[in-house]
Amino acid sequence: MKSKSPGINTICTHTGQLMDEQHKGSVSPLYMGTSYAYENVEIKRYPRYFNTPNQEGLSKKIAALEHCEAGLIFGSGMAAISHSLLAFLSKGDHVVLQKTIYGGSYNLVVEEFPKLGIAFDFTDGFSEKDFSEKIRENTKVIYIETPSNPLMQITDLEMIAELAKRHGLVTMIDNTFASPVNQNPADFGIDVILHSATKYMGGHSDICAGAVAASEENIAKIWEVSKNLGGSLSDYTVWLLERSLKTMGLRVKAQNSNAKRIARWLEKQELVKKVYYPGLKSHPDYALAKKQMRGYSGMLSFELVDSADPNEFMQSLKLIKQSMSLAGVETTVVSPAKTSHALLGPEERLRQGISDNLIRLSAGIENKADLLADLEQALAAVSKEQVQNYTV
Numbered sequence: 154m155k156s157k158s159p160g161i162n163t164i165c166t167h168t169g170q171l172m173d174e175q176h177k178g179s180v181s182p183l184y185m186g187t188s189y190a191y192e193n194v195e196i197k198r199y200p201r202y203f204n205t206p207n208q209e210g211l212s213k214k215i216a217a218l219e220h221c222e223a224g225l226i227f228g229s230g231m232a233a234i235s236h237s238l239l240a241f242l243s244k245g246d247h248v249v250l251q252k253t254i255y256g257g258s259y260n261l262v263v264e265e266f267p268k269l270g271i272a273f274d275f276t277d278g279f280s281e282k283d284f285s286e287k288i289r290e291n292t293k294v295i296y297i298e299t300p301s302n303p304l305m306q307i308t309d310l311e312m313i314a315e316l317a318k319r320h321g322l323v324t325m326i327d328n329t330f331a332s333p334v335n336q337n338p339a340d341f342g343i344d345v346i347l348h349s350a351t352k353y354m355g356g357h358s359d360i361c362a363g364a365v366a367a368s369e370e371n372i373a374k375i376w377e378v379s380k381n382l383g384g385s386l387s388d389y390t391v392w393l394l395e396r397s398l399k400t401m402g403l404r405v406k407a408q409n410s411n412a413k414r415i416a417r418w419l420e421k422q423e424l425v426k427k428v429y430y431p432g433l434k435s436h437p438d439y440a441l442a443k444k445q446m447r448g449y450s451g452m453l454s455f456e457l458v459d460s461a462d463p464n465e466f467m468q469s470l471k472l473i474k475q476s477m478s479l480a481g482v483e484t485t486v487v488s489p490a491k492t493s494h495a496l497l498g499p500e501e502r503l504r505q506g507i508s509d510n511l512i513r514l515s516a517g518i519e520n521k522a523d524l525l526a527d528l529e530q531a532l533a534a535v536s537k538e539q540v541q542n543y544t545v
């Protein structure tokens with residue numbers, strides 16, 4: 154199946170495109186309609202049923218990108234995640250989740266699952282033992298996210314798929330950080346592939362959307378639940394997302410390349426204590442990342458030395474902006490301790506290896522020299538500040 158499928162940029166550009174038969178235009182026509190003639194019991198077109206022409210077209214592209222049979226598009230990444238989890242979990246079931254997952258996914262589980270009578274456990278680490286020791290008789294799903302946020306730890310996809318098969322469990326992955334350009338978990342036996350399309354798929358920091366790819370059978374299960382919960386995406390945004398995806402292959406390739414260059418450069422800086430990027434040989438999971446990823450993503454994080462002030466550094470950046478979100482064409486930075494991981498509290502953060510001096514960087518597509526120059530002048534500003542503090 155893999156050898157017959159077109160290359161990623163061809164899928165991005167063409168797969169699932171709607172033909173403009175009337176005017177022979179070169180882009181998909183946009184069908185905003187919410188009302189369609191009744192065809193039969195099976196086919197009732199309606200946006201919340203995920204089967205408008207634009208939704209169906211884009212779903213084909215998502216499926217092809219993830220080497221899966223089928224896909225669905227949602228109103229947000231969390232809609233894709235919540236609806237998919239609820240398709241495989243009912244009252245009395247149990248789910249094993251990787252300890253480091255996206256904050257919103259963590260909140261969904263700890264805040265909503267108790268109300269629904271769904272039990273859960275988070276692993277203590279990333280190894281086979283960490284996952285297998287949490288599996289119970291009523292476990293139905295293993296849920297992972299790799300690379301992890303913000304330390305870019307890697308979970309072994311093949312190990313998870315094999316472990317799940319031995320126990321008859323469904324495997325789900327949040328593949329947002331890698332994007333389908335860098336990683337196709339289905340090739341390693343993972344069942345359900347989830348995305349916050351708000352990130353690399355949208356890529357321009359102007360779309361909120363989600364996506365899931367899986368087998369026809371699993372997508373049918375997710376569809377049954379999703380049509381009741383009602384998390385579909387507006388057709389206009391579906392159309393915009395199709396346009397964004399045309400350049401995803403090119404964007405992510407540039408972002409990978411910029412992130413790698415920045416990571417290597419940061420490693421050599423005196424004010425930088427540690428760099429977390431799976432494409433660096435110094436990363437403990439480098440070999441595993443190399444095995445299961447084609448590129449190492451545009452995300453990285455780094456820790457400034459204790460004496461350097463991370464806020465001073467971020468405020469000194471001129472080209473690079475501070476942003477909570479990620480994966481846009483513009484390079485951004487954020488302090489995980491102050492944002493995504495603020496509610497964990499200092500002790501739990503330290504236990505997870507997230508220091509106050511940690512900065513997460515999302516590489517954009519700007520020229521490398523301009524990005525390095527900006528980082529260099531901001532480090533110099535912090536360094537100057539250090540010297541002044543010392544002499545005062």
Ligand SMILES: *Cc1c(COP(=O)(O)O)cnc(C)c1O
Binds near residue numbers: 255298349362
């Ligand atoms: C942003 C994000 C989500 C949630 O997606 P939304 O589109 O904000 O709902 C889920 N997982 C990861 C890894 C994310 O970065």
